[in-house]
Amino acid sequence: MSALRMAPAEIAAWQARVPRAFGPSSRGRALRVLGGVAFLAWLIGTLWWFDVSPRRMWNGLEGLLVITRLMIPPSPGEQWVEILQGLAESLAMAFLGTFIAALIAVPLGFLGANNVVTNTLFRFSLRRVFDGFRGVDQLIWALAYVRAVGLGPLAGVLAIATADIAVLAKLYAEAIENAEKKQAEGIAAAGGSPTLIMRFGILPQVAPIMLGHALYFFESNTRSATILGVVGAGGIGLQIAERIRVRHWDEVAFIIILMVLMVAAIDWLSGKLRRRLIGAR
């Protein structure tokens, strides 16, 4: 194409012919500028509101440095058996909470999928209920359950389960909606009832995805379960909070190191499991 070098007149002709190829329309450009200005105003507004200044950041950094210095060397203190117990409790809470959530989310996921439940009003309301539950954070649930069932890991387990049911159900419903119809049709053609279509036509397709999601949530709950203890919902969190209160930073560092190790181990293990599950579908 030797005509690549175009005369300015020719370029202008193209510009007149397909103006949109040369940039947004004047209205689009104005909207973009407006959006940019609004975003900048919001950014600067929040910075001003929270009094974020370089001086405060610098002072905070210094404080952080002091704490880091107090953390070295990490020390298990005298109650390292309690620490291990707390970690085990956090892990158990994450496991139990995720398991309960995943179990309840399976039927809810089927009810929320548009290729299973054709009643739009019912499905729509159910999905909005999921959304409502998702809007409340785990920690809020934990605070509520501590009042309801008392201090301890049970409150934590219930908090994890309640917060995750809705999210998992939504993910499961989406997985079911993405399942191939042809396979389900094969079961229907063989005379299968709706329940059997779900069991043999859809479940084998989505089971690895569901398990994968559940494992992923187990990973992330192992992390979040460590904090639930701060509000008295069991696990290692309470011990961290206590040690911070009395400024035993070296022991806090020790716990944090153990936590990181535990989370890394769970990550590694569940990552391996997930790959195997998906691969062997």
Next chain:
Amino acid sequence: MLEIEGLTRRFGSVKAVDGVSLTVPAGQMVGVIGRSGAGKSTLLRLINRLAEPSEGRIRFDGRDVTALSGRALRDWRTECAMIFQQFNLVQRLDVLTNVLIGRLNHRHGVLARLGSLFCQFSPAERAMALAALERFDLLSTALQRADTLSGGQQQRVAICRALMQEPRLILADEPIASLDPRNARTVMDALAEVNRRDGLTVMVNLHHLDTAREYCTRVIAMQQGRVVFDGAPAELNAARITQIYGITEAEFQAEAAAAVNATPAHGFGPQVALA
């Protein structure tokens, strides 16, 4: 002129391309045929240096292409544009931007490259892209997303992208294998036109012998990495095919078509995406 000497590529103990020597004068339209696994794709990828040769040399107008690296290698790739079986367009970008991608390596200087990151192209480049699209009857799709186009249209967009590179050579790897007969014809016509009107050398992998006979001025047949025939399309008649491959032309055609379609073109299910 493209000169290839003793080009070899090993994958483990298998020689995908085995001591290929070729000379392609400027302006030829060369068809490369062969059964699946004969090394046609690897040969083209070696020329473009998307694959590294194990042995041998590629020279273009006296310049040793096999020794290039970095900036010089990218310039070489710009010079020998590649057309893929699956088009390799960026599906979520609009057609115009996909075509402008062919221009990226022509933008020199820090500012121009910074502009590329923010998708800032000059009016001259945009006009150039529009002209290329109009040439292949695609102007009306310029602002659509690439994935809204049919396969034949997408392949023609890929040809526009290739032309924007201002290449000296076009390498087309099974450009029509994923297209229906009508679209295949428009794409082959486009390649032939580029060869004829722009005088570009075109090397095209094909599995359909009739297509090779109709469009190419020279046919190269490969078998197990080696060149087993190199000559005028008319010489490669049915008897010659049987002599080279030990099967009839119809069998050759059917086998090659099956092999091309068996390659996983859209093989990513929803499960993989979620993993």
